[in-house]
Amino acid sequence: MSDLDEIDHKLLRALAGDATLSAGALGRQLGLSQPATWRRIKRLQDSGIIAGRRLDLDREKLGFGVTVFLGVKLATKGRVSLDDFERAVSAIPEVQTVEHVLGMYDYRLRVTARDIADFERVLRRRVMTLPGVGDVEANVLLSEERRPGPLG
């Protein structure tokens, strides 16, 4: 769907910052009526452009002080091994995201842990024991920034 106009882009930008903004409040910002704004938001949701919401939690305050990205190469390949690996890795609660990639690694994992010792436990007991796992590279996240993206 590429028939979005500038107002849709502004709506997406605003909701990507705060998804709890009401159609009324957004409409006032953009000079639209509440029903017109609501219809636009509904259309963005129905077309799948707004895929859902993310709860923004302060993970350090909740005791998750370490985030590590792992690049994982599979030692054995074949469809069965991919399925097995994906099923097993997705079941690890500390693994927040799993992306299948092409390049020097097969998968990219985002792992959260309380501290480095806790991360080591997850890595040794959970990740290194996954079916088919080969080379693993770890990079500790220092900062991250989400950008608004190409919206007008």
Add this chain to the structure above:
Amino acid sequence: MMKIMLDDLDRRILRTLQSDPAQSIPDLGDYLGVSTSRLTRRLDKLRDSGVLRGQQAVINWRAMGYEVEVSLRVTLDKTQSRAFDDFIEAARDIPEVIEIQTFLGRVDVRLSVIARDMAHYQQIYRGGILTLPHIADIEALMHVARIKADEGLPL
């Protein structure tokens, strides 16, 4: 950083909200078996302590016609004292860069870049990414599929 002590109810509230942030307070209260007023007080407390920062809409760029997503792992020339600052500042000016992360490890900075197709990606890569300052090396990982993406914390 001050850690916040959560009790069982706080944890259940956050866990439930994590799986469906859009649900209404009455629905959430019903599900957890607590009154709306008690739930509201707890949510206020979680917000005031800074644990609960808010909610953001997740944009599906593929549904907007951005078919290509590439993860660029960048090594910077660290002999330049402002390498990180200069690089990140300039990367923010490329609209197709949707995420900037810095690391301790073999990779210094990672950029998530989206493009409509490979030709468009080529254009962004040559005209934008390669002009960023202080790059020593770049490796690209092409995104194939997202297997798990909830980003929830194991509370």
